[in-house]
Amino acid sequence: MATGAAATFHTLFRAAFERALDDIAAACAANARAWEGASRARDADDGNAAETLESWRKFNARYAAHMAAEDEVLFPTVASRIENVAYAYEFEHEAEEWLFEEVTACLEASASADEANDDSKRREFGGRAARIVHATRTTLKAHLAKESEHVLPMLEARFRSDEQAELVWRFVGKFPTKEACDMLTWAASCSDASVSASLERALSSAVESDAAVGLRRALKTERERASTTPILRALYTDSQDDADED
Numbered sequence: 001m002a003t004g005a006a007a008t009f010h011t012l013f014r015a016a017f018e019r020a021l022d023d024i025a026a027a028c029a030a031n032a033r034a035w036e037g038a039s040r041a042r043d044a045d046d047g048n049a050a051e052t053l054e055s056w057r058k059f060n061a062r063y064a065a066h067m068a069a070e071d072e073v074l075f076p077t078v079a080s081r082i083e084n085v086a087y088a089y090e091f092e093h094e095a096e097e098w099l100f101e102e103v104t105a106c107l108e109a110s111a112s113a114d115e116a117n118d119d120s121k122r123r124e125f126g127g128r129a130a131r132i133v134h135a136t137r138t139t140l141k142a143h144l145a146k147e148s149e150h151v152l153p154m155l156e157a158r159f160r161s162d163e164q165a166e167l168v169w170r171f172v173g174k175f176p177t178k179e180a181c182d183m184l185t186w187a188a189s190c191s192d193a194s195v196s197a198s199l200e201r202a203l204s205s206a207v208e209s210d211a212a213v214g215l216r217r218a219l220k221t222e223r224e225r226a227s228t229t230p231i232l233r234a235l236y237t238d239s240q241d242d243a244d245e246d
Contacts, residue, residue, distance in 0.1 A: 004155075004164045005161065005168045012191045015195070025137050032129070096139070184232055207234060
């Protein structure tokens with residue numbers, strides 16, 4: 001089993017994404033159950049499509065940022081040493097983008113029907129949303145599992161531990177700067193605490209790498225938050241000073 005910085009980082013986000021999708025799928029199923037059957041007055045126990053849509057939008061934004069970083073950092077790096085791997089996953093990302101657009105459209109329609117108190121449309125779009133989110137969850141989990149089982153062991157075999165740590169810092173550096181703290185705090189809160197702690201120890205030895213120094217500079221205005229954010233706080237150990245921020 002792969003245990004380096006790259007694999008640990010992937011494990012952290014895989015758990016967070018899967019948990020978030022499980023929650024959204026459960027909410028969609030609950031909405032569909034609440035709206036099926038005969039028309040009835042809305043009460044406090046009915047589904048809440050607007051809340052589900054907001055949860056999906058947050059998930060979508062986080063996954064889009066993660067996917068962009070994979071396309072810009074991970075796969076080109078893998079392709080530089082391992083042939084015939086990156087293209088297939090980039091193609092899967094394109095398919096996921098289309099599927100995510102369908103989910104967004106369906107959840108928006110469901111929220112509109114809910115707001116309008118249209119029981120017929122609630123049942124139609126509520127059921128459709130439950131089905132497409134379930135399909136999306138199945139597809140995404142398969143994609144993440146394949147990355148874990150296929151890409152990461154090869155990456156660990158071809159890249160030294162320090163190179164993996166540098167890759168993770170480069171990856172994190174691709175997150176929108178103002179969102180990096182929120183993104184990493186969210187991922188850590190949705191995963192096993194031991195995974196986050198282990199990743200910080202794999203990364204702490206590479207805090208003077210080019211990518212880590214660049215990220216620390218980029219986070220200068222967010223230093224107070226970053227220094228207490230899981231993973232990012234490895235950049236601000238007691239041995240660090242402000243020399244690279246001048």
